[in-house]
Amino acid sequence: MGRVTERRKVIRIRDGAVSTRPDTLVAEEPLEIRLNGKPLAITMRTPGDDFALAAGFLVSEGVLATASDLRNIVYCAGATADGSNTYNVVDVTTAPGVTVPDITLERNVYTTSSCGLCGKASLDAVRTTTRHPIADTPRLRVTPELLAELPDRLRAAQRVFDRTGGLHAAALFDEHGELLDVREDVGRHNAVDKLVGRALQSGNLPLSRTVLMVSGRASFELAQKAVMAGIPVLAAVSAPSSLAVDLAAETGMTLVGFLRGSSMNVYAGEERIALRAAAVRA
Numbered sequence: 001m002g003r004v005t006e007r008r009k010v011i012r013i014r015d016g017a018v019s020t021r022p023d024t025l026v027a028e029e030p031l032e033i034r035l036n037g038k039p040l041a042i043t044m045r046t047p048g049d050d051f052a053l054a055a056g057f058l059v060s061e062g063v064l065a066t067a068s069d070l071r072n073i074v075y076c077a078g079a080t081a082d083g084s085n086t087y088n089v090v091d092v093t094t095a096p097g098v099t100v101p102d103i104t105l106e107r108n109v110y111t112t113s114s115c116g117l118c119g120k121a122s123l124d125a126v127r128t129t130t131r132h133p134i135a136d137t138p139r140l141r142v143t144p145e146l147l148a149e150l151p152d153r154l155r156a157a158q159r160v161f162d163r164t165g166g167l168h169a170a171a172l173f174d175e176h177g178e179l180l181d182v183r184e185d186v187g188r189h190n191a192v193d194k195l196v197g198r199a200l201q202s203g204n205l206p207l208s209r210t211v212l213m214v215s216g217r218a219s220f221e222l223a224q225k226a227v228m229a230g231i232p233v234l235a236a237v238s239a240p241s242s243l244a245v246d247l248a249a250e251t252g253m254t255l256v257g258f259l260r261g262s263s264m265n266v267y268a269g270e271e272r273i274a275l276r277a278a279a280v281r282a
Contacts (some may be wrong), residue, residue, distance in 0.1 A: 003027050004048050026167050028186045033057060034076065034091040035100055046167065046185045047087070048055055049194040050075075053185075054090045056197030059205070060225045063100055065131040066204045071095045126247060132206035132230030134252045135270075140209055140232050143274045146177045148262050150213045151237050157182040158215075170195050171214040172207065172231075180210065190214050190227065196229045206230025221249045233272060235259050240267055 010023040026046055033041045033054045045053060051073040058064040068175060076089040154171045157179060170191035171182040183194035192214065198204050211233040214228050220242035224247065226234045233247070235256040245267045248255035254269030266273055 004046055022138045026186050029088055032089040034089065035063070035092055040101075043187065043190060045187055049183060049198070050087070050090055052183075052194045052197030052201060053190055054092050054197065055200050056193030056195065056225070058092060059196050059200055060193065060221075060228045061101065062129040062131070063098065064200060066202055066205060069095055069098045070200070075191050096216065118136070126224050126227055126251070128228075130228045130251075132208075132228065132231055134227065134232050135206075136209070138210045138231040140211075140272055141240060141274045142175060142177075142211060142233065142272060144262070144264065145255060147211075147235055147259060147264060147273075149177060150211065151215075151259055153177070153179055154182065154213050154215060158184055167191075171213045172199075172210045173213060174208055175211070188214060188219075189221050191215075192222055192225045196225060199229065203242060207256065208232060212236060213259075217241070218244050218255060220244045220247060223255065224254065227251045227253055235264075 004027055006019050006027050006234045008025055009020060009024045012021055028044055029047055031045050031050055032039060032087070035058070039195055041057065043057070048213070053062060054073055055070060056134045064070055071093040071255050073090055073092050075087050076091050077085045083240060100177050150173060153173070154169055157171060158167065158169045159220070167184040167186060168188035169184045169190050170178040170188070172195055174180055179193055183191045185191040185194060188191060192212070199207055206229060208245065210231055212231045212235070213221055216236065217238040218234055219234035220243040223234060223244040227247065231253070233254040233256070236256065237259050240255055240257045245255060247253070248268035252269060255267045256264050256270040257267055258265045268270050
């Protein structure tokens with residue numbers, strides 16, 4: 001199986017001094033996801049948690065919603081001309097009765113580590129296809145002080161980032177700020193898929209009492225994946241996109257961006273943020 005990191009020789013220049021040394025880089029390899037034997041998608045990812053990545057991807061596609069929807073996930077042998085296993089092709093077999101998309105050449109998609117399924121879904125499509133509408137009853141409530149602690153807790157759990165500096169991360173926290181799970185990947189959307197896939201495999205969907213914390217920006221695709229998993233709060237250290245804000249407002253999700261230190265912006269779902277009694281100034 002592929003390694004999470006690889007070593008490469010670099011020329012290092014520091015204050016005019018030149019030296020040669022090995023550097024640790026995050027690995028990036030393609031993963032082809034097949035559904036019931038048919039090619040569905042290719043994503044560039046960091047090897048590891050590939051089965052969870054495939055399962056989480058299919059949650060965001062609306063194919064899987066519970067552990068019972070999934071029969072099996074295996075690596076495909078014979079993916080190369082000599083029949084060897086590259087561990088870069090997985091086949092997901094769904095349980096009988098699970099509706100699968102019509103897989104055609106037009107349907108096949110290529111996802112990059114930075115983009116994911118850009119522009120594929122609409123607000124209406126996400127709202128109508130999720131099988132886990134956000135329904136945190138009683139409503140989850142978090143304080144700004146708790147949210148402010150999450151980036152540091154996420155950073156402390158990033159083991160591979162410390163060695164490479166080249167990975168995104170996503171973490172699930174409970175409503176009390178306890179870390180439930182964390183995944184790293186060269187693609188931010190892959191890190192979230194790995195979290196959601198692991199939750200599906202463990203029978204923990206929907207994630208209705210959790211906060212999803214991501215290390216980068218809050219794009220539409222990340223908001224989409226959170227909604228499809230029933231996550232009520234998405235927090236990011238950087239900016240959200242306008243479409244992510246629209247989706248959060250449409251689906252009732254709380255969206256927090258620019259979460260840095262004690263500062264943050266709440267773009268939607270402010271009713272879950274336990275603000276002090278002082279009036280919020282416009």
